[in-house]
Amino acid sequence: MQNRFIIHPSQVSLKAEIKNVIDNFDTFEDVLGQGDRNVIKIVDITNKKYTIKSFKVPNIINQVAYRFFRKSKAERSYTYANKLLDLGIDTPFPVAYDLYMTPFLFKKSYYVSEFVNCDLTYRELTTDFSISDYEEILRAFTRFTYTLHEKGIHFLDHSPGNTLIKREGNEYRFYLVDLNRMHFGKMDFDTRIKNFVKLTIHESMIKIMSNEYAKCTGEDENKIFNLMWKYTKEFQHKFYRKIRIKKRIFFWKKKYRAIPSESPI
Numbered sequence: 001m002q003n004r005f006i007i008h009p010s011q012v013s014l015k016a017e018i019k020n021v022i023d024n025f026d027t028f029e030d031v032l033g034q035g036d037r038n039v040i041k042i043v044d045i046t047n048k049k050y051t052i053k054s055f056k057v058p059n060i061i062n063q064v065a066y067r068f069f070r071k072s073k074a075e076r077s078y079t080y081a082n083k084l085l086d087l088g089i090d091t092p093f094p095v096a097y098d099l100y101m102t103p104f105l106f107k108k109s110y111y112v113s114e115f116v117n118c119d120l121t122y123r124e125l126t127t128d129f130s131i132s133d134y135e136e137i138l139r140a141f142t143r144f145t146y147t148l149h150e151k152g153i154h155f156l157d158h159s160p161g162n163t164l165i166k167r168e169g170n171e172y173r174f175y176l177v178d179l180n181r182m183h184f185g186k187m188d189f190d191t192r193i194k195n196f197v198k199l200t201i202h203e204s205m206i207k208i209m210s211n212e213y214a215k216c217t218g219e220d221e222n223k224i225f226n227l228m229w230k231y232t233k234e235f236q237h238k239f240y241r242k243i244r245i246k247k248r249i250f251f252w253k254k255k256y257r258a259i260p261s262e263s264p265i
Contacts, residue, residue, distance in 0.1 A: 014046065014095075021050075050095060055111070096111075122163040142212035196209060209228065
């Protein structure tokens with residue numbers, strides 16, 4: 001099987017250690033996140049923590065596509081992380097990616113980044129309204145999203161689990177994760193507002209974010225709220241309809257036996 005291993009120039013001294021932990025990925029037990037598609041584990045290398053994301057082997061069509069026509073999710077994650085850092089946007093530092101393929105098919109891939117020990121993620125804001133600085137975080141997050149838009153960063157997976165939050169005194173730092181789906185370029189007003197639709201099902205949160213986004217843009221607050229709430233409800237309707245259809249088709253699969261209570265993550 002062919003292998004392509006790329007490591008960040010600043011991390012070359014760790015090349016052997018990084019490759020070793022990837023090769024022994026299955027032996028590590030500190031799992032940060034495990035879904036139906038991907039697994040993330042935390043590993044220690046020279047007294048520093050790193051995360052390794054193992055991407056599931058794609059279906060046969062995508063095995064061909066990723067082999068010849070498209071960049072893999074691991075490579076895109078690495079490339080986009082470097083681009084975000086160049087643009088002044090925080091994300092866990094990209095260390096390396098590792099690809100495995102046959103002459104005709106793409107197989108396994110891994111993405112390695114530095115571990116960020118965050119205080120919370122945006123997800124907690126959707127479930128715990130008792131957080132002491134709740135509104136301050138939400139407003140700061142909205143300003144952060146505005147900064148993304150101004151820099152031409154369209155984060156297509158702008159959803160509850162994909163922003164890590166660190167408190168630094170009275171300020172907050174936001175780190176984007178799960179980076180493999182992004183577009184870069186000028187965003188029109190409608191696209192900007194639609195970028196909020198995966199973040200919450202709660203009207204109260206939409207009211208705060210629309211108020212803060214209006215302050216950032218100078219646009220009419222009612223206009224922003226009405227569009228943001230409209231697009232959010234439309235997204236939720238499509239999302240749950242899709243889940244219901246999949247439940248009927250794939251009724252034997254565990255992941256479709258219950259409809260989740262929040263937007264996709």
